[in-house]
Amino acid sequence: MTHSPSLPRRSLIAALGVTAALPWLGHVTPALAAANDLTVGVPDNLTGLDPADVNDTLSQSACRLIFQGLYGFDPDMKLVPVLAESYEADETAKVFTFKLRQGVTFHDGTPFNAEAVKVNFERVANPDNRLKRQSLLAMLDRVEVVDPQTARVHLKEPFGAFVNTIAHPAGMMLSPKAIAQFGKEINRNPVGTGPFTFVSWNADTLRTKKNEKYWRQGLPKVQSVTFRSVPENGARIAMLQAGEAQFIYPLPTEMAPVVQRSPNVEIVDKPSIIARYVSMNCMQKPFNDVRVRQALNHAVNKEAYAKIVYNGFAGPLDAPIPPKLGFYSKQDPYPYDVAKAKKLLAEAGYPNGFETEMWANNNTLSQRGMQFMQQQLAAVGVKVTVLPMESGVLNDRIWSVQKPEDAQLKMYYGGWSSSTGDADWGLRPLLWGQGFPPKLYNTAYYSNPEVDKALEAAIATADPAKREEFYKQAQALIWKDAPWIFLGVENVLSAQSKRLSGMYRIPDGGLLIEEAALS
């Protein structure tokens, strides 16, 4: 073998695949943000920017930067008028008349008026548009333009929770001109009336900038808002500590101490509207006996649940819906009492307990929650096999069931957040006799005609006093029937820079950024 002396080096370089010069990285954006730019560290990528076609809280929060609805939520999730000034409902809860705010324009200059309301609501309600949230407005018949500042909504059937429903992000107003211009591509060309206008959205970053012509005087106070997706919890905290972000969420409860030790950042800890519960299949033995269901409620120490599963960042679930939802009615808790639980089980014919299984998603929190339940229930002789499942598999097993008798489900460890902030969507999908999977989410297969009657009556009127009465009845009945083990309401934890004020996480986990200011 004869070689020239230079060959080894040449072949080594070739072997390494080194090219002569590395071209510069693609579309470069400066890493350093000016002092008045807000960066939010979020866990995932957005799925879209058409508020009627997204169903994750993060994308909805992004939509809230750009769009607004006739009604919206304040930081406590109370209903507040936004693009509407007021509304009137008729007695049948079928006709709602909205007085609209004057002088509001979309980012593209299109005026906001009753015609825009008509275009938007009818777009969402029309099944041909195939929008993910079509069902929210499925009861819409038509929108009547009374005059430019008055829109009258006609429903096919009474729906007392209508105003709450349109406060959901799916009810937000898009520019009619942009809808016509972009069609399906509106998803990436969002044009609304909100405090920020769209700049760009790619792989993991959303950029928006201040809407200079925003209708609320003096707002927004920051020049731009950027969402950056950072999936790793530790890296997201580092981003906040390094000053690259001024707000991050979620903050896992076990990492709260890290933030508490850092000088320039603070924890924001607020109760959520996320109910945690274990549903029990009321159509099957042994859970068809109310004494068994009540026994299991006595068998679980809810304070320990909050401490162990949520590091103390959770409150009690003392009604079928969390306290922050409209028409919540507090019930007497089932005290932790192992002796009583055993007594009830014996009365029901299970003196030595029984064996059963529990399903849940395979995320860390659900697994921790299920292990806790397993340990608690073992103390009263109930042996639980826990089955954490990947979400696709879990969905298949729950929703491929066509006849309720065929359901394999025994116990399901779940959580629910009513995105309309109203009792209706907190109760009806989960506990209404007509809502068994695959139709809705009644994984307890719970059916009490009296509850059904109250739930149906409560949406047949728009009178808050009457609705309150119906929901009070329903909650008391459900509490006594105990189709769930009522566990707790978790808190939403975030962390922010001490420079930041006026930014809120509402109880459904969404973000309100309109009034954010940096000092």
Added chain:
Amino acid sequence: MLGYALRRLAGAVPVLVAVSIFVFAFVRLLPGDPARLVAGPDATAQDVALVREEMGLDRPIWEQYLRYVGQTLQGDLGRSTKTKLPVAEEIGQRFMPTFWLTVVAMVWATAIGVLIGVISGVKRGKWQDRLGMVFAVSGISFPSFWMGLLLINVFSVRLGWLPTGGYTDWKSLILPSFTLGTTVAAILARFSRSAFVEVSQEDYVRTARMKGVPERRVVWHHTLRNALIPVITMTGLEFGSLLGGAIVIETVFAWPGLGRLLIDSVSYRDYPVIQALILLFALEFVIINIVVDQLYAVVNPEIRLR
């Protein structure tokens, strides 16, 4: 050589077709209804039915496959069911970040790894060898998510020199490529050391020494050249697998790469994106294999490609 490469590429077409059929069938065998996942956790049965129709999943499977093949042949990879953006765009946005991360990590890792391996091989049993292998074992054993977080803590939070993550300028590339490359460098160091040691025991090396060839020449020519063959194979394999994305690194450093896209698409049952990504990864491996074969011939001219 060019003719050879073209022939190899043409020969890869059946492989790609087989991969496409396999992937198409495979994603549909995954449990979980994509329509249910797209429609979201609180969708009604009615919403789900709408979504299923929109996605074309209500049609018979053969019709879905024919449609998929037809569109793919026309260069249309379809749209992501998650974001509704074109799949080509979704992948395009993430290909370059993955590409640069891979190239930078592989370049330094191969240089350092092979160097350490050769030094360890030459100084077998001496302190240089032990030091090199301490590096290699540590590099393989340190979990990369832990190392990444440690680096972020030191260089971003405490010193403030480098960004914590994201794909922005050259600075943002330093920590992720260092973390990613460490494992690769360690693997290559161990691999090239053993290849080197093995070759140095061959007869022709002994013969060369006996003929009085200078030691440096024995090391760099007779031994390294031959030891490089398995190292190149290994490097090619590592390069190919990194081009498929580095999920842990991408997650820790918020790097918008292909690994996270694949994981997200699988958990979302985003059929069009999964199909296109697997096809892309198969294509990358085909190309890398061809390049690796060419490199054999460069390193050792006795290997001829036909």
